[in-house]
Each structure stands twice: as C-alpha cells, then as structure tokens.
Amino acid sequence: MTQEATRERILETAAGLFYEKGVHAVGVNEIAARAAASKLSLYRYFESKERLVEAMLAEHSDRIHAWLIRNTADAPAGPPRVLSVFELLLEWFAQPGYGGCTVVNTVTDTRAAPAIAAIARRHLARYRALLEERLREMGVADPIPLARQLLLLIEGASVVTTIDGDLGAGADARAAAEILLRAQPPSTG
Template structure:
C-alpha cells in the first residue's frame, strides 16, 4: 500500500470515528483497525494523534466549504444567497450522521491542550467568517452585520447538535433576514 492510499484510508477511518465518538475517546489502535493500515504504517504517515486530528480537520474544512459553495452557486445573488447559507445548514443538520460541527467538537475536546488543533479550528472559523463577509458585501449589506450573522450560524450548529433538531437553522435564518433588512 502506497503512502497516498494509506493516508486516505487512515483519514477516512479517523474522521468517521472522531466525529461519531469524539477525538479523545478514539485511540490510534481503533483507527488502525478501522482503516486496515498497520500501526507501524499509521505512525509513519501520522507520527502523532495531533497530526492525524489536524489532517482530518484540514480535509473536512475543504469538503465542508466546497459543499457550502456548491449549494450557494445555484442561488440568486444578493440577500437570498446570504440567507441560503442557513438553508444549507438546515439540510446539513438533517443528515442522519449529523453530530454537530467537527471543529467546535474538536476545539471543545482539545482546544485548551493542543495549540495546533486550536489554530486549525480558528483558521476554519475565520475562513467561514470571510466567506460570509464576501456574501454580505456582494449583497450590498452592512459590514456590521457579518459578525452577528456568523454567530447565528455558529449558534445554530451548536443548538442543532444539542437539540437533535434542524430547527435552529430556520430560527437563525429568521434572525439573519432581520439583520439584513436593518438599515
């Protein structure tokens, strides 16, 4: 098995296990078993669990942002595209394997003890902020609305995970519509 194949198998297994059970609850031996990659090879590819977590988050970041962007491509430009972010969140929250935001979850488990993981989470959240800021600017919205719009989305992610309901996305969308309509 070459390096790229081993890496892909390890990331597939680790991402699934970390998201389902939590990072601290999953040992490297469980990742080895689920991936079918030897423990020796696992540590050649990812010398530490922290590196594996960061690689999972980096890959998840690329996929998450690509899915959001693909959803918004089909939406009319302007205010409706900003509001479509919350529609996309609703769809994500209804997925059967939804367990909240992987970045919030990882930060909650490791943010205080693993600076590299905390930095990876912050980079993802910053990229989401910047993306939303671009949507708001394109819609002619106020820059002042960006931070509250981000908080509505982030709060919806947390509330949906805790409640087990996708409804926080709809509630956040209502708040976002009010923010965008404000002078």
C-alpha cells in the same frame, strides 16, 4: 493500494471514529485496525495521533468550505445568495446522525490544543469571509459586523440542534438572519 489511498483511508477512518466517539476515546490501534492498516503505516503518514487529528480537521475544514462555495455559487444575487449559505448548512444540521460541528467537537475534546485552535480559528474566519463577500455583493456598506452576527446564528443553530435535537433551531436562525438582512440600509452605490 497507493500510499495516497492508504493515507486517505486512515484519515477517513479516524474522522468517522473521532466524530462518533471523540478524539480521546479513540486510540491509534483502533484507527489502524478499522482502516485495515498497520500502526507503522499510520505513523508513516502522521508522526503522532495529534498530527493525525490536525490533518483530519484541516482537511475536513477545506472540504466543508469547498462544498459551501460550490453549492451556493449559483444562488441569486442579494439576500438569497447570503441566505443560501444558511440554508445549505441548516439542511446539513438536520440530517440524521448530525452530531455537531466536527471543528467545535474537536476543539472541545482536545481542550483547544494550540494547533487545533489555530485550525478552528481559520475555519471560522473562512466562514466569516464567505459571508462578508456575499454581503459586499449585496451592497452592505460595512459587512464585517453583520457577517459576525450571521456566523453566530449559524454556529448557535448547530449547537442547539446538537444538544437539544431541535431541528427548528435552524429555521429560527434563518428567520433571524432574514430580519438582519432586511434591516440593512439600501445601497447608495
């Protein structure tokens, strides 16, 4: 097995365990055993558990954003293209076993350790940037506040779904997003 494959297996194993149990409830011994790797291998790739958590979260964020862009790129222009981001995320929130946003869970579990908080801020900034881009394409004159409002709806739907198990939260958030999009003045350009 290659070094890269071992590193990826450790990351994947850690991500699953952290999601299932929380960062503080999982030790490096459990991660190494479940990944069929030695602690020495784990520490060869990640100098500490904290570095492992940071690597896992950064890679998770990268994967989520690439998935969002890839799966919404062909949506029709205008409001449907903006709402496609919503629909994809809300579909994910409704999947069995959805236990909340990995980024939010990790920030909460680590009490917003500075490096984790920085990754989380970048994650949210990338969501906002994607929404801003889609709103600009739609002709929204000032997309920044609207992108923030849409992001609040997405994140709120995630939290309500996680805590309440209410799969209708996503549909409610999407309906509110549609109202916000319809309220935008027509493009003058």
